[in-house]
Amino acid sequence: MNKNCYLLYGNNHFSIKERTNKIFEQFEVPEDAIEVYDFEESGLHIALSNALTLPFLVDKKGVIIRNASFLTKQGKVTDDELEDLMRFCNLNIKETILLIQAPYEKIDNQKKIVKFLKKNIVSETYTHNKNFNVYDFVKEKLHENELKIEPFALTQFVNRINHDLDSVNNEVSKLISFAKDKDVINSDMVMQITSKDIDENIFNLVNALIEKNKVKLMDIYKDLKEINTSEIWMLSTISNKFIEMLHTKSLLNLGYSQKDIMTYFKVSSGRAYYMKKNAEEISYEQLIQHISSLSDLDFQIKSGRIDKATGVELFLLKA
Secondary structure (H helix, E strand, O other): OOEEEEEOOOOOOOHHHHHHHHHHHHHHOHHHHHHEEHHHHHOHHHHHHHOOOOOOOOOEEEEEOOOOOOOOOOOOOOOOHHHHHHHHHHHHOOOOEEEEOOOOOOOOOOOHHHHHHHHHHHEOOOOOOOOOOOOHHHHHHHHHOOOEEEEHHHHHHHHHHOOOOOHHHHHHHHHHHHOOOOOEEOHHHHHHHHHOOOOHHHHHHHHHHHHOHHHHHHHHHHHHHHHOOOOOHHHHHHHHHHHHHHHHHHHHOEEEEEEEOOOHOOOOOOHHHHHHHHHOOOOHHHHHHHHHHHHHHHHHHHHHOOOOOHHHHHHHOOO
16 A cells, blocks of 8 residues: 555545645655645646656655545546556655545545545545534633633634634634633633624725725735635635626616615625625626636646735735
């Protein structure tokens, strides 16, 4: 079995991400020696070709193949790509640590490639714990760092954060760092370190983009970064806002009023006002351009061509 190659699959994205980091730590692979490729964007050839290249100035390098949808029932891949993957796994190159991530509920165990990978490389599955309790998770993480939290502060904290595991972990890590010289976390500390409505910040960010207010734009971006908002999530949400704006523009052209927009999207009157205002102030061409730019940037980040933080900042400054 090739113990330098891993297949990590299942619907628990957070655990797959954590395991990925631990594997690279175990093999002492530096962060800047890890290359990330998205199968759905670039296939297998480029990733495997670069995996064959010896690492530069370090003993080991890492290669991640994300979104390995070819392992699912519906996924498509060429025979040549599969042959290349099996050949690489059989080579057992010790200088490259290859991780294949398939963040899906099910992979197709009847496929030849799935059978091959499970037999010839390290295969691990990560699924969501249906009994996951966010309160217990927070308390356990704090306990590991010798911290306690007041009951009301815990309730406040849980109510003020998104409940997907990635977001919870990010917010807990930030809270631990903030409280490193304390014994007990109280309500005031929670209020200082958490953001009540990240979506509102994103909405304001998009407004600033439309207004071309660079100062306001970068201030909001800085606020989002200070609360550890993921750049990938930020890009996805901004893109969704532009798509929402495109939808709103189409509805306005059909004769919809602000009240109709409010009812259609189930938003407040104030939010509907800005949705209508922004849609009227931007052209179809500009919206398509923004959406296209964000899609291109997403590809560049996922293929490792640009750092995610740099990419987001460049987009915001150029928009």
